[in-house]
């Protein structure tokens with residue numbers, strides 16, 4: 596566990612005043628980042644997120660207060676020893692440009708005395724584990740895409756197997772699609788590794804996606820709210836947090852509500868290559884097309900089929916919800932489906948049935964009735 600206790604950081608002003616009289620970047624922060632969990636610090640630009648993170652590995656020294664890791668005051672530890680237990684990932688990956696990917700990943704273990712062969716074997720494992728082709732190990736950072744560089748950055752931070760990871764905007768230098776992939780893979784990796792992670796982002800969507808708990812900071816480095824993502828969306832503590840959490844929060848909060856078992860309608864289906872007569876015989880304007888394993892491929896408008904169902908005729912707009920997914924995914928499947936019937940698949944991606952938005956709403960209402968709002972945790 597990382598514990599901040601009454602931590603304040605002031606920066607000396609440019610005029611050269613003492614730090615004690617300088618401007619406050621982090622103000623009396625008390626916060627616990629539990630072992631094995633992801634704690635996300637989020638807030639507007641300049642609210643002290645990076646300062647907070649860097650005080651943990653002592654790149655920045657607090658003006659007052661204490662930071663401890665598993666009960667040991669970080670100020671009392673040897674800096675090198677402290678940093679050995681902390682992986683650090685930054686925006687743009689911060690790789691050594693003149694070293695290969697493999698050398699980037701092995702640098703810290705080598706410095707720590709791991710023999711070359713062991714360090715290389717482990718680095719290759721990690722390179723694969725973060726989803727990179729092993730052939731990339733020989734490349735230099737400039738020969739990789741931004742997303743690939745970020746993956747190397749994560750592999751490098753994990754190379755010495757530190758119990759604690761600090762991540763500063765780790766996925767922000769890549770486009771939204773790559774970003775989502777990186778986030779998903781990072782969550783998968785964390786579910787295997789169970790590191791104690793403190794992660795900084797300015798993006799509330801990223802915060803609620805990654806965080807087991809989310810700390811919202813306001814400018815001046817004051818903690819506004821510390822809660823689970825679901826609680827934060829459902830119950831912002833004040834106008835600042837409500838505005839920061841943003842619009843659509845009622846809908847977004849449904850991501851954290853597991854879909855109950857709802858009765859699904861049997862959906863008649865056709866296969867690719869089905870003739871126009873077969874499609875029209877279904878008797879509905881939109882007909883669902885499935886693949887050989889029963890996986891939904893897309894809806895086809897019956898009137899548009901002249902001879903047979905081809906891939907180009909498939910409507911791709913509908914999302915597919917999983918039986919083990921969230922209420923949000925279920926509702927979204929219904930809302931995005933051209934037929935109004937949301938497609939639901941099982942864990943193997945096979946069609947189970949369909950559901951309409953009007954049938955999802957009662958489940959949402961039932962959830963509300965079952966869980967009366969509690970008070971938010973605020974300071």
Ligand SMILES: Nc1ncnc2c1ncn2[C@@H]1O[C@H](COP(=O)(O)OP(=O)(O)OP(=O)(O)O)[C@@H](O)[C@H]1O
Nearest residue numbers: 606607619620639640641642643644645646647797
């Ligand atoms: N070395 C420094 N000297 C003086 N002031 C600093 C220094 N570093 C940061 N600050 C100030 O401290 C405050 C917090 O900065 P910090 O970088 O921690 O914020 P942040 O929340 O990470 O911001 P961003 O999201 O824009 O990166 C800001 O007002 C910043 O200008």
